[in-house]
Amino acid sequence: MPTVHPPPAFQPIVHEGVGVPLYRVVARRLLAAIESGAMPPGSVLPNERDLASQFGVSIGTLRQAVGELVASHVLLRRQGRGTFVAHHDAERFLFHFFHVERADGLREAPEVETIRFERGRLDDDAADALGLRPGSAAWRIENRLRLQGRAVVHDRLQLPLSHFRGLTAKRFVERPSTIYRLYQDAFAITVLRARERVRAVAADADVAQALGITRSQPVLEVRRTALTFGDRPVEYRVSTVVTGAHEYVQTLSRH
Amino acid sequence: MPTVHPPPAFQPIVHEGVGVPLYRVVARRLLAAIESGAMPPGSVLPNERDLASQFGVSIGTLRQAVGELVASHVLLRRQGRGTFVAHHDAERFLFHFFHVERADGLREAPEVETIRFERGRLDDDAADALGLRPGSAAWRIENRLRLQGRAVVHDRLQLPLSHFRGLTAKRFVERPSTIYRLYQDAFAITVLRARERVRAVAADADVAQALGITRSQPVLEVRRTALTFGDRPVEYRVSTVVTGAHEYVQTLSRH
DNA sequence: AAGTGGTCTAGACCACCAT
């Protein structure tokens, strides 16, 4: 039997206009192969010598191209093992996309409990963030996240139906791993990064009930737009965080 | 006349234990020269060929060392001009350390107005963040920041006296550029990055008065620890942000 | 032992910038 994902054979690079560095052309070719599904998340790339000769470039140039994609978390290098197309897992989610931790610095993956799942329409904010028309068909999902057994975060997700056709409550709830991993495995959508805008607001009745807090208590409201390749938005969510025992954490300027 | 900052001559690298890559040894040497003051912020490095031969390494290895320091914002490369020791300016501050912008995405540098400047003592939080004893002598400073003429942020800074000896209200207020630039020029302290922890709280009387808002209105409280070389903490500040017209913004996972 | 990525060399030539 053939392997499930035969690595594509890359054609030598010819000229591709002046001013564009060769390594960037190579990086774009690799990215295109990943986006097209020819090299799915988790799959291994041909080794660097082979790749370099397929592209007709030196190994140094090939490494510079791969290095760019590693820096943007599209690829993952593991010495002695190979280079892999990055995929979502609990660790990556925790590190890159979940920025709530206990006041004393303890980080842990949240327990997610889905409290609402229905077909609906994008509200104005979501439509704006996703670049779609308000009222477009969408999944509307609410989750409650617990840390150390305590309800700390309330999430309202809006997913455009056009990207997530065929999603069901059952598939959503019974996913084997994180939500972003589900996007990736079931819909070939890879979340690479996200923009977040944070405000302080008074908890509304909905959130207060879901999190068991007093109405009008100050809470963080985090509005996130998740992006895939080419910075195309694929998910809009509003997270409400009860701060006090837990906090929203950022390290500025690491890059 | 001699130039103000003659670039130090670097000695060839001999062995430096196994397992440590050569380029990392070179990077540490450069960093040490910067930390020691031999290459002050804004100064230009010798060109890459010369540096490589001083260290006795190939230009590729030298470039890899410099590349690491550029990635961590210690150095700055400008093609055709040279490699420079990074220094703080309004642009860098805005980009790396000021994450408040108008709800519609407009970013602008804040107008800073100092409303309190006095000698005092570190409180428990600041002492903990700075790794010093509570009650250590410190400068305590309060600023009000305006955006588009509107008071949006209230800052409470605590600076350990030991690092900022000789600071005066006059020097602080009449600094020619940003606060971090003052740290750098007057105290040889370069802020490289910062950790921030964000909570939603009700505005206290102090803050409400300074920002002209109602007491108990939900506001963001951002507690920042600013770090220099070796992740040594040098400043602790609590910023209170009125969100609504303005927001706290983050882009996750760029790196 | 075989295969992978990681480090390092000793160049050549290009693109950009100041003068």
Next chain:
DNA sequence: TGGTGGTCTAGACCACTTA
């Protein structure tokens, strides 16, 4: 025009992983 960093080559050898 001369100097800078940026790109690219064609290797050699090292360190790590797996079998």
